[in-house]
Amino acid sequence: MALENAPCRWMQNRKPFRLKSLIIVYDSVQIVGNGFSLFLFYKHGWSWRYFYECRSPDFSDNVQSLGFVHAAYFTYLLKIMELMETVMYAFRKKNSQISFFHVYHHCYACVTAWGFTKYGGEQRT
Numbered sequence: 001m002a003l004e005n006a007p008c009r010w011m012q013n014r015k016p017f018r019l020k021s022l023i024i025v026y027d028s029v030q031i032v033g034n035g036f037s038l039f040l041f042y043k044h045g046w047s048w049r050y051f052y053e054c055r056s057p058d059f060s061d062n063v064q065s066l067g068f069v070h071a072a073y074f075t076y077l078l079k080i081m082e083l084m085e086t087v088m089y090a091f092r093k094k095n096s097q098i099s100f101f102h103v104y105h106h107c108y109a110c111v112t113a114w115g116f117t118k119y120g121g122e123q124r125t
Contacts, residue, residue: 016093023088033078040071072120076113082106 044067083106089097 011090011093017091019088019092026084026088030078030082033074033081037071037075037078040067040074044068044071068120069117072113072117076110076117079106079110079113082109 044064086098086103086106089095
């Protein structure tokens with residue numbers, strides 16, 4: 001709740017920022033980053049090896065296993081970056097878009113991405 005209310009309170013007596021260029025860059029980075037994340041997961045085993053064969057994670061130091069861990073870590077960094085979206089809404093005074101569900105979704109996505117990175121690929125990160 002603090003994450004939901006703090007930026008709105010800070011912007012209460014200020015004019016909204018114009019962040020159109022920043023939002024275009026942010027959205028572009030998210031699109032390219034998530035596409036690259038999918039590519040990395042597909043390349044390192046998500047396509048068939050883990051998804052359809054229901055294998056447990058490979059904890060060895062081979063290229064596929066380490067690549068899978070790097071893909072998970074990259075996805076985790078993207079999820080942290082997604083928290084900026086809430087701040088941008090507040091800076092633009094679009095408070096109607098900052099709901100409890102919106103904040104919960106982004107926080108939960110960070111926690112699950114961290115858990116997947118931490119425990120899905122042995123404790124390398």
